[in-house]
Structure formats: C-alpha cells, structure tokens
Amino acid sequence: MNAIISVKELEKHFKINKHHKGGLGAIRNLFSREFQLVKAVDQINFEVQKGELVGYLGPNGAGKSTTIKMLTGLLVPSGGELMVNGRIPWKERKTYVQRIGAVFGQRTTLWWDLPVIESLELIQHIYQIPDAQFKQNIAEFNQLLEMEPFLNTPVRSLSLGQRMRADICAALLHDPDLLFLDEPTIGLDVVAKERIRQFIQHINQTKGTTILLTTHDMADVQRLCSRVMIIDKGKLLFDGGLDQLQDQFGGKRELLVDFSEIYPDVSIDGAEVSAFENGRATYQFERQEISASALIGRISSKFRIQDLSVREPDIEATIRRIYEEKLL
16 A cells, blocks of 8 residues: 555643643742643544545544644644654655645635735745646636636625635645545535535645645535544544444434334334334344344344335544543
C-alpha cells in the first residue's frame, strides 16, 4: 500500500497557566508560574493511503483540529513522527503546501472585497497554474458546483453556501494530491449540502484526490466515507470501516415485517417485538446473536409475509452512544 499520510506516536502538548480562584487566588495568579500540561494529541498512529476518503471524528476538544494543524504544517508536534506526501509539513511548508488543499468551514481563503473570479485568478497566479489547467478546472467546477451566477459577485456578498462552493473550488484549482476538509457543510441547507457532497465524491473518484474530512454532520460520513477514525481526549480510539463500527457498537438492528394475514402473536426466538400494529411488526435483534437472513428465515417459516425491510442503527446514534457510554 502507498501511504500519503503516515503518523507514528504523534503528540502535541500545550502548557496552560493554572488559575487560582478567590481573592487570594487572584493575587497568586499575578505572580504564579504554575502550568498545567494538556495533551491535545497523545501518541496517535495511523496511515492514509492515496485515494482514500477518510472521516476523522470526535467531540469538541477531542484533538481533531490540532491533528489537522500539524498535518497542514501550521503546528509543530511535541513528539512522534509525521510524513505527509513525502514531506515533513512544518519543515518544508513552502514546498509542501503547493500539493495540498484545505477548506476550514467558517474561514474563507478568498479576498473579501473581490469578485469570486478575480480571487480565483489570484490563486492561479500564486500557484502558477497553467492557463489550460485553470480554464479546464473552472469549467468543470462551474458545471458541478453551479458557480456561474455568482462568479462576478464580491465574496462579502455571497451566501454561506455560495462561499463554501467558491472556497472548495479555490482549494482544488491546482489539482492537489491531498485535501483537508473541516466542516465543509456546516450551516448549509439540505440542497447545498448534497451538492457539495456530490462534488467531494466526484473529485475523490475521478481525480483520485485523497481527502481527510472532519465533521459533526454524520450524514456527511454516511454519504462519503468508507473508513472513519475516532479521536477523544487526544487518543485515537477507533480506526476502521463504517460497517465494522456498526457491527461493534451499533446496538440493535430492526426488522420491519408486514404480514399477509392477521396473527394474534408474532413473537419469534432471537428477537424482541418492539411494536406491532395494523399487521406490521418491528423486531429488534442483536447482530452478534442472529443474522438478519436467519431471523427472516425463522419468521417466514412461521408466518406469511407481504413485505419486509432491515433498518440499521443511525450512524449518528452509534457515535453518540460511543461517547456517552464510553464504549471505547
């Protein structure tokens, strides 16, 4: 496998002044030199292969942003090893950033008072993008992101959805090998979110761009990521596929069954009937104890079935359960 990101025992520590409460504490604060060591990132290890689209998840303060800042060269690690696209980000930052792109939800990389197209032309100059490549990318992004109506609008006058589309376009104009996306759909309406998700998926699949996505919107994760990493309190707690995450922590699955006849009792071994009304039953079952196909077989051997469907636990509920119940 060809890793574009390689992280080994990565650490980032911050020293924070200790704050003493009360009247005497206020006086102590004036003269105190006491510090508290906070391990924002604590010896994490992972690799991202070229062409992967990986979700990097965690609650606020978990260490996500600190990790991304080290990966983009904005912060110097306190310890460990970090290699991205064959370079050490903070040591070779000028050369390194020429082959990466980054979009941070609430911060724009565009010039506030300039029309969008003039900002993009400035980025072309900064990255020395050939005219043919620039025109081709603008035409492609225009089509996919529907930017034509606001290309000549000053950035300050854009809606949040329009600005996000322009920022993603700007981050990809130079065809980077690696794209960092931090909350790319935050605050957007349903239509704008879906347009951006489709574009992200298109870029990953057609150009082979490696994407590391941080988000609190689990619909982004379900729509885009086949692999997720979960960090909390600076430690990497999980690294694997969405299916593996659901199998391990998803809790009970549901089987919805519409019966062809009215039955007074639809109970079955291996599952619990959580609802039964108007000829429809909802069964809950543990994935570790019985498979959906085995349960369907048991039900169909005992009852006449009109229709059925399996409902998986919502990924957002699974992630929330992991945090709240401290399953990792």
